[in-house]
Each structure stands twice: as structure tokens, then as C-alpha cells.
Amino acid sequence: MGPIIAMGGGGFSMEPENPLLDQYVLKQSGKKKPKVCFVSTASGDSVDYIRRFYRAFKKLDCEPSRLTLFPPPTSDLEDYVMDKDIIYVGGGNTKNLVALWKAWELDRIFRKAWEEGKVLAGISAGAICWFEEAVTDSVPGRISRVEGLGFLEGSACPHFDGQEERRPGFHRLLREGAIGDGVAADDGAALHFLGKELKQVVTSRPRAKAYRLQRRGDRVVERELESVYLGEKG
Template sequence: MKQIIALGGGGFSMEPENPLLDRYILHQSGKTNPKICFLATASGDSDNYISRFYHFFEKQDCQPSHLSLFNPPTRDLESFLLEKDIIYVGGGNTKNLLVLWRAWGLDTILKKAWEQGIVLAGISAGSICWFEEGVTDSYGDGLAPLKCLGFLKGSNCPHYDGESERRPSYQNLIATNSITPGYAADDGVAIHFVDQEISHIVSSRPNAKAYKVNFDTEMTEMELETKFLGTL
């Protein structure tokens, strides 16, 4: 079973007092004490970001680790990653993430991990990267389409409700054929794909949603059924 969990926003880095999405990710491995590895490549392997990862996950039933490309733990990155149960990708600059991954061969290793049943998860850049295309702010001013790894079909837009320009920019890019139609997720939403199809959509916030966004003769934004993980 191939699994990808794409977070529009939320998790330990955005809502550290709300563990719902990250505990959901841990549960999907099927292990009682899963090995989870953090890739903070998109942030330039920010020490602060990596510290926040450990601050949260060291308190959970799991074995946390991280992989830094600026200070690699080993020359054998493939063996290091393929013995994990979950690989969790952080946010930041998606363009730089993809460039570095390809230079180090991580794109190939991560595809192998996915095909072997290791859970791939990530937020923002760590969500966009798995799709054919994504909406990114990697270039600085404004939002633009970006070709990504293509493990999942279509495009992806995170932070759909969290950043004012996301929704109009994504819809405009689709309407002008600048990007393929796809899926948008609010902050606090995770779209869980199993074998490239949506299995579940879950949220850490009661009103957060995911959407299928398309343009035929007109723009359509279909709200997808989203399960709130908490209690109201």
C-alpha cells in the first residue's frame, strides 16, 4: 500500500498545541513505535525547525530522526531512509527542495520508499512536492506554478484559507491553463492518498476543508468531505 499524506497547513510547526494531524500521521504506519524521519530541506535544514520537530515527536510513541543534506548522517542515504516507517517533509522553498533532492538522488530514493509502503507526509512544500505541479511562493514575489515529482496526479495548493492570495491565484492559474486542475487544502487539513486515490481527508480545525478545483467552461470548486479529528 502506497501512502502520501499532504497537509495544507497545521501540524507541529504551525499549531504546536494541536497534535491531531501529527498523531494521525503516526497512526497510519500501523506500528506501535514507528520510526519517523524529518526532512527540513525546504527550509535549508533550519536548526530551529528541526528542534521543533524533536520537541513534539520525542513526546509521542515513535522514534524520531532527521536527515540533513547540509550535514549528512551517512553517505548511504538510501539505507538510512528505507529503514524508516514515515518520512515527514517540512515547509519552505519547494524549488530549492526539488533541486537539492535531485542532486542528491533523493527523488529516486523517496519514490522507492513510497513504493515499499513507507508513509510519505509533509506540509506546504512537503505537500506540493508529491504532485505533478504545485502553487509555490518559491520565486519570491507572487505565486507561480512549479513542476514537481509527480507521484500524485494533478496539482496542489496548500494554505488555501491561510494566505489571502492562494485561492484567487490557484483558480486563475487553472482557468488560464497555467497549471493542471487539482486539490486545495486549508490550513489544518490533511489529504490522505492511498495508491494515488484519496482515502480520507482529515482536519485539526472544525471548519477547515479540502477542495477539488477545476475549470471546464467555468471555475468549479467542489468541497470534499472532511472529517474533524477532534471533538466539538
């Protein structure tokens, strides 16, 4: 199985002047000039979002491409995906993303890509979709649980420090028993899994963190995970 890089926030869409996380994702392919495919399903294939991806990644040592469903680039999505080295999933509505991927069998195709060593990466919705379940704002008005693809065990929450409702929302869902134990990542933090095991946490911001959260009776235990800052220290 290949790596999964789950970013709580950051990357080209949130940190256009800070390419540290995007450069880190590219390095995980082991290729000199990897083929990286941006999947913009969660944003409804936003044209602006896709343009920003190309603007950022054309400056990096890679071959950028995109996979849209409005419309698809080809009738053979599996062949298209398997030709890439990195699948980079953008943010947006996680509930819609999961539903559309299942309708187009992208859940199966991405699992095959992962099992054959391709890099799966993403921000926000593109980070939490790989887990069994996740904390989302896909339904307007409240933080709620959404079912993921189940590649990774447990639950996940993005934007842990970037959106004030995220941390209390995750805690509430855990206390209510509405969601299982899991992990959370601040904006600028990425959880790097190798297969299903968490290898390390890396950050593009000196103070960004990631956490493991567990329900213990009627309380939630939150533990900070060790992290590595990708920029210059001092």
C-alpha cells in the same frame, strides 16, 4: 504503495498545542513505535525547525530522526531512508526542495520507500512536492506554478485559507491554463492518499476544508470535499 498524507498547513510547526494531524500521521504506519524521519530540505535545514520537530515528536510514541543535506547524515541515503517507517517533510521553498532532492537522488529513494509501503507525509512544500505540479510562493512576489515529483497526479495548493493570495492565485493559474486541475487544502486539513487514490480528508480544526478545483472553459469550478474532524465534536 504506502500512504501519502499531504497537509495544507498545521502539524507541530503551525499548531504546537494541537497534535491531531501529527498523531494521525504516526498511526498510518501501523507500528507501535514508528521511526519517523523529518526532512527539512525546503527550509534550508533550519536548526530551529529541526529543534521544534524533536520537541514535538519526543512527546509522541515514536522514534524521531532527521535527514539533512547541510550536511547529510550518511553517504548511503537510501539505506538511511529505507530504515524508517515515516518520512515527514517540512515546509519552505518547494522549488529548492525538488532541485536538491533530484541532485541527491532522493526523488528516486522516496519513490522506492513509497512503493515499499512507507508513509510519506508533509506540510506545505512537504505536501505539494508529491504532485505533478503545484501552486507555490517559492519565487518572490507572486503565486506561480512549480513542478513536483509526480508521485500523485494533478496539481495541489496548500494554505488555501491561510494565505489570502493562495485561492485567487490558484484560480488565476487555472484560468490561464498555466496549471492543471487539482486539489487544495486549508491550514489544518490533510489529504490522505492510499497509493494514488484519495482515501479521505482529515482535519485538526473543525472548519478546515479541502477542495477539488477544475477548469471549465473560462471559469473555475471549486468543489468542497467531505472531511473528517479528528477532534471532539460539539
